Amino acid sequence: MGDSSSRDRKVRGRKIRSDRSKKKRRKAKKQAKKQRASNGAATGGGSGNGTDPSTLTSPEEIAPDPFVETDAVTAVRDRITGWLEAGQPVHLIGPTGCGKTALALSAAAERGRPVVWLNGDEAVGTAELVGTHSGGERYEERDQFVSGVSKTTEVVRERWVDNPLSVAVKEGATLVYNEFSRSDPAAHNVLLSVLEEGVLERPGKHGEDRTIDVHPEFRLLVTSNDVEYAGVHEQQDALLDRFVGVHVDYHDAETEREIVAAHVDAPEETVERVVDATRTLRDELDVVVGTRAAITAAEGLTVFAADADEVDDELLADVFTDVLAPKLAGEDDEIDDLRETITDAL
Ligand SMILES: Nc1ncnc2c1ncn2[C@@H]1O[C@H](COP(=O)(O)OP(=O)(O)OP(=O)(O)O)[C@@H](O)[C@H]1O
Numbered sequence: 001m002g003d004s005s006s007r008d009r010k011v012r013g014r015k016i017r018s019d020r021s022k023k024k025r026r027k028a029k030k031q032a033k034k035q036r037a038s039n040g041a042a043t044g045g046g047s048g049n050g051t052d053p054s055t056l057t058s059p060e061e062i063a064p065d066p067f068v069e070t071d072a073v074t075a076v077r078d079r080i081t082g083w084l085e086a087g088q089p090v091h092l093i094g095p096t097g098c099g100k101t102a103l104a105l106s107a108a109a110e111r112g113r114p115v116v117w118l119n120g121d122e123a124v125g126t127a128e129l130v131g132t133h134s135g136g137e138r139y140e141e142r143d144q145f146v147s148g149v150s151k152t153t154e155v156v157r158e159r160w161v162d163n164p165l166s167v168a169v170k171e172g173a174t175l176v177y178n179e180f181s182r183s184d185p186a187a188h189n190v191l192l193s194v195l196e197e198g199v200l201e202r203p204g205k206h207g208e209d210r211t212i213d214v215h216p217e218f219r220l221l222v223t224s225n226d227v228e229y230a231g232v233h234e235q236q237d238a239l240l241d242r243f244v245g246v247h248v249d250y251h252d253a254e255t256e257r258e259i260v261a262a263h264v265d266a267p268e269e270t271v272e273r274v275v276d277a278t279r280t281l282r283d284e285l286d287v288v289v290g291t292r293a294a295i296t297a298a299e300g301l302t303v304f305a306a307d308a309d310e311v312d313d314e315l316l317a318d319v320f321t322d323v324l325a326p327k328l329a330g331e332d333d334e335i336d337d338l339r340e341t342i343t344d345a346l
Helices: 018-043 071-085 100-111 126-130 164-171 185-196 226-231 253-263 268-284 291-304 313-327 332-345
Strands: 090-094 115-119 131-146 149-162 174-178 199-201 211-213 219-225 244-247
Touching (some): 126 131, 126 164, 164 174, 164 211, 185 199, 185 219
Antiparallel strands (some): 131 149
16 A cells, blocks of 8 residues: 555545534534433542432433343343343443443343443542542531620531432432442452442441442442453452453444444445444454444545445555554554555454
8 A cells, every 4th residue: 555644535424414513413413412420430429418400310311322222232231231130230341442430330220220430540449439528517506695795506417429329328329330440459349248248338427328239229330341351450369259251252243333323424335344444443453443433434534435335445445554553552563464464464
């Protein structure tokens, strides 16, 4: 393939069709919904000892849209909902971009219970899971014992904020804990008593407030990238022993084609070419080539190619090099090597 940087890449896109802008509006709406749900979870919402509605999301709101349900997808999703129904916490494990989050959100929505979302990372400790005191409310109490003598007492009332795990345990929600293996395992000690004794300990709370009985409808669904899961943090055996594991891989070609077509308004032949190229590169390259890469590549081709017969190997190589380049450190020869490998593979 020639050096495409010298090749002036004409933007040969078709007229932007109105339904694409409809898709874009829907996607923006969905992103905003998801952001609201995860913002609520991240801040732990909670006003006083109550439950901040922004932490809890309705099943309708959390359901992924679009969500393609081929037999293969429905079979995995029903395995997840089945284990949740049986009262078992589920650990969904699979490679980056294979569809874990979409499956987890679909299973959580299917349950019909409120949903709480939490993203795992290094910063997630016990407090981020359970809750914290967030500042105090100061007010003055004034007593007038005798005329002319008054006593003022300043009272500070600690304000407790319930975080995602407390909210989900209290409300009987489905807690979807995404990339949970990125969090420090010590943060997960509180999960042991939740799963075993049905009691949540809230360090920092005192007296009878210290523990909450777990609502019978509470369920826990966690996801991990299989590679990261092995590498980032070793989760305690005692915890993993309480989960059932559902291992997923990339969907079959027909499902991936339907998924790309559900996200991108592109000709059928273009979707086919993109998914075939994605699956070839997935086997050939060291970097991860997930379903998201196929969606992004298809979106690019709706701009760079007027129609399917303009999608040649050179353009495919250009597009996939751009889509996959962010996964490389970025030294020049790395990108050239990537482009060459892609060209040879296609
Ligand atoms: N069944 C499906 N229907 C529609 N879109 C899907 C489906 N499964 C996956 N997708 C889409 O494919 C892309 C990757 O899916 P998802 O984000 O769920 O993967 P993931 O395994 O959670 O990725 P990561 O490991 O990066 O978190 C997303 O754009 C998602 O919307």
